[in-house]
Amino acid sequence: MNVEHALRLLRDCAYRFWDDQGTDEIGALLAEARACYDAAEGADPATVAIGRSLIAAYELRLCTDVEHEVNSGWDYDMDGPPFNGVEEEDWDEVTGPAAERAAEAARAAIDADPEDPLVPIHLGHALSWLGDRDGAVAAYHEALRRDPGDDLAETCLEQLEAEVPHYQEPEPRSYAFVVLREESRISNSEWAESGHVFGTFGQVRAAADGMLGNSGDLTREDLDGFIKLELTVHRPGRDAIVVPDLVKHVPREPDGGPFRIEWADVRVDDISESVLALGRPVRIGNLLHF
Structure with missing residues (x-):
């Protein structure tokens, strides 16, 4: 199925980011994954929306880390982005459109799986980079509400000097x-x-x-x-x-x-x-x- 192939492509992108090898091929892989979702007639709409959000998040990472090298030390898997990085880090003003697209894709997918913190984290990262503190804090709060044990969401809130709420453990997810x-x-x-x-x-x-x-x-x-x-x-x-x-x-x-x-x-x-x-x-x- 197209969505399964798209997920394999996104996994490949993730490993290339993590290993810092073959990153020059990530753009083509993301384009292929997007084409898979475009052709995925009859696929689960939530799965497609989440996949598109992940593509946009990776395109922002590609833009800041590989194509323009404006990341001054942000570890995507462990930290939140530098707040308002679009102005403080990006002197050539090249990352704003990618961040806007990442935020837009995350908003479109925010309710696709109301039990998973992935998309709220995408949204929080994009908004923090764009300098929208209130929006980023709300997104990270939502990620923690969905999974109170998500350390990345907590770390991002601490970086923004925001309150870190303590939510009760959620019920088991509604799918197996x-x-x-x-x-x-x-x-x-x-x-x-x-x-x-x-x-x-x-x-x-x-x-x-x-x-x-x-x-x-x-x-x-x-x-x-x-x-x-x-x-x-x-x-x-x-x-x-x-x-x-x-x-x-x-x-x-x-x-x-x-x-x-x-x-x-x-x-x-x-x-x-x-x-x-x-x-x-x-x-x-x-x-x-x-």
Whole structure:
């Protein structure tokens, strides 16, 4: 489907930003993703709106970080933008249109998924860059209302010297989905984290086994210190089911790969009701899942 291909393209863009490699190709990838949404007849309107908001947010990031290099230290994944960066950072006045488009796309998608903080964060970033403090604060408040544990929204409010409200934990989301958080060691002291979202448990099994199958020449003993996989099942009206360490379900023998999880030991039922629409990203637990 077009929306699923668009999500893969957006995931590719995210990884290029995170790795700071291949960023010169991001513009073309975003254009292709937009064409996918344009051609997605009959697709879930909320998924399309959220995807367009993510495209516009990435175009703003591309504009400030890559094309014009006016970012003086803003880490998109950890911090809010410099307030009124459109005037304080952008002396050549080149980022305003991209920020306006990001705000417009976020406003159009703000109610697409009233349980996910992703779009309000897009809106907050764009408005903060444009110098609209009240609008940015309201957007970050909305992100925190949707997910009180979202540290990025809280950090952005603190940067704006705004009140950080304390909301009660929300009810479980109204749709079912499974997320897989992957941490891979990149140095002795650093781990890289990525998030993946699925609509069925079968998709998760294939993805997790694929990740372990790419573990190279590692021994089984080394595997524990190389990769971490956490599985969480979300279902409407129920508490989340968390399997914190899938790697411990990999048999100790054989000592070499490709490794496989012993799924019979993972006590998780599949999901069937109100499944998340295909091709939709999810922000949960401070991480964007593709």
